[in-house]
Amino acid sequence: MRRSRTGLAAVVPLLWLAVFFAFPFMLVAKLSLSDTALAIPPYAPRIDWSRGLEGVRTFLQGLDLETYARLGRDRLYLDAYLSSLRLAGVATGLLLLIGYPIAYGISRCPPKARQALVMAVILPFWTSFLIRIYAWIAILKPAGVLNAALGALGLPAVDILNTETAVLLGLVYAYLPFMVLPLYAVLDRQDESLIEAAQDLGATPLSAFWRVTFPLSLSGAAAGALLCFIPMAGEFVIPDLLGGSETLMLGRVIWTEFFANRDWPAASAVAIVLLATLVIPILLFERQQRKVLA
Amino acid sequence: MRRGPSAFNLASIVLGLAFLYAPIVILVAYSFNASRLVTVWGGFSTRWYVALLHDRQMLDAVWVTLRVGILSATAATLVGLLAAVALVRGGTGPRRTALAGGVYATLVMPEVILGLSLLLLFVAAGLPRGFWTVTASHATLTLAYTTVAIQARLASFDRSLEEAAQDLGCPPWKAFALVTLPVIAPAVAAAWMLAFTLSLDDLVIASFTSGPGATTLPMRLYSQVRLGVDPKINAVSTLLIGLVATGVIAAYLIQQRRARVPAE
Known part of the structure; x- marks a missing residue:
């Protein structure tokens, strides 16, 4: 009785998602x-x-299927496809490497500090994405903040704006909170007595970490990786502002086909290809989130 | 008992936060730079803020963005509240599976795809693109976020309170409105804030679904950014950052205070 009543609450959101999604x-x-x-x-x-x-x-x-055949004949699309997946993949790896120590460090802090630190990690996410990426232009451009700092230290200047390095930097920067939070969530829930048990049995702190803490945190790592990888593969703003003309990513290709070339079928076909590629990661992500919910 | 943080832990936190905040700090600092050049400090000045006040197009864009944000966040919060109720209490039928599927798919969907598909919807429906199409699109984008935020709070709500009200003769919807809603209100407010900020921030979906006369602030910023670094952008960004940071920190403090009262 009550179940079917609350089931009614699903009607409006389902209709909304049906019409707009x-x-x-x-x-x-x-x-x-x-x-x-x-x-x-x-x-x-x-x-x-x-x-x-x-x-x-x-x-x-x-x-x-003419549009798809057209995409297949042109190297540009294949290159964009491969470099999207490669850049999103490399950035996900870097995010794991950088995000893990941060999440782990926060989970080691006293409760009050933990809350404030989580807040500090989330806060940049609340400030405009576009503006945060734009800030990197001023840092990375040849006469920018980074080179001024390098010059002051007597180091040679670097020119990385409009390169893949800058795109990777931007991806890691923008998505870091999305990696740290799921990792922190699992690390924070972990039962400390497991570590104590391992150490009582003679494990060094390092081996207790590798053999207990780390394996138990893999679900958080998977959630963070999926949460970052999927939108990064279709990212537009970062490659467009920080990447050079040679940095092709599918999000940018869709944008160009649509706005510059007014080739709507091509933009749609690229979107379908991207979506087909992301279906498996998206399903994995959903399955994992449902497990968290249950 | 938890061990305290090691030197390595502290170093990772400090470096991580420095990485996250350095660009923002630099941006804010240079919005007060009298010089147009990023690398030259020409002394403290508010001239870019004054210039901003005379930028009619920028101010119009701010106004459009705020209206879109308020309306779309309200719609997304209302629909998200319903979705959260259905997800937490709706059992395990196919409707729930479809809803959870839709919500998590929107959450991770690349914005370019979402924007393109919404545009095609409006074109197919023959709707002129403008203020309302952006608003509906933003509500769709943020619906997933509001749902997840409210659902997390609702899942930990002690249902027996609501049941007690019902046992005392309160109709279910009233019990929900009078007992449950006040308790989860901070989460609902936080969800609204989140949706509002996301809408304020969105470039991609707005670019696809907006039309003449409904240029949002990110769209205007983007077209200026492409032309190069302009200190006026730093000024408007600083104002935005200040606005959002104040809101978020206030919301956080309110939630902290409520959490200390053992209400449940």
Whole structure:
């Protein structure tokens, strides 16, 4: 009785997600099978409802895989695809390496300090993403803050703005809170007596860490890795502002196809390819979150 | 008993926070720099803030952004509250699975894909792009965040309080409104803040779904950033950072104070 009542609460959010999330994806899929056209909106075919069923049939006959074939023939798309996955993968690895010691360090602190530190990690996330990436331009540009600092130390200047290094730096910087928080959540919940037991049995602190703490924190590492990898693979702002023209990532390709080239079918097809690649990580992430909920 | 932090632990925390905050500190500092050059300190000045006040386009964009943020955050919080109730209390039917699937998929979906798909929806529906399409899109983007934030609080709420009210003859919806809602109110407020900030910040989805006359602040900033570093951007960024930081810290302190009162 009560169960079915509270089930009703799901109706509005489900309708919302159906209209604004699920249905639009079908439109993207449909458009990826269409062709570009000099029209407004710039694609064909469109359903001619006035001709009824006949109109729908003509429309369906007009759909083909030509756009995907076009993507396959052009090296640019394959390169963008591979470099998106590579950069997101490398950045995820770096985030694990950098985020783990921070999360672990926070979990070692006294409770009051822990709360304040978690807050300190979250706070930058609340300040504008665009602005934080923009701040790096002023730091990394040839006459920027970094080179002024290097110069003051008598070190040679570096020119990394508009390179892949800058993109990686930006990715790690922007997504660090998303890596630290899930890691901290599992490390904080860990039962300290397990470590004590290991040490009572003669384990050194280091081996107790590697054989008890670390394996038990892997679920947090997986959550953090997925939470970072998936959006990073489709990232637009960071490669666009910090990367050079040669840094191709799919998010940027979709943006360019759409806004600069007005090639909506190509943008849609790239989006579908990106989505197909991310489906498995997304499902993994959902399964993991459901386990946390249960 | 927890061991205290080692020197290595402390060093990781300090370096990590320095990495997170250095760019923000530099940005804020240079918004008060009289010189146009980033590397030259020309003395303290508020000239960029004054210049900002005369930038009509920037002010219009701020106004649009605030309105979109308030409306979309309110919608996302209301729908997210319903979604959270359904997720926490709705049993394990297919509806719940679909809802959880949709929520977590939106949470990690690359914004470019979300923006493109929403744009196609508005084009297919024949809606002119502008203020309302951005607002609806932002509500969709932030719905997942509000749901997760409220749901986490609702899951730890002691249901027996609500049941007691019902046993005393209170209808379920009233018991929820009078007993549960006041207790989870800080989480609902935090969810609203989160949604508002995300909306304030979004460039990608706004660019896809906005139209003439509804240029948001990130869109304006982005078009200026592409032209190079402009100290006026530092000034507007500093104001934004100050606004959001104040809000977040206030929300945090309110929650801390409530947490100390053993209300439950």
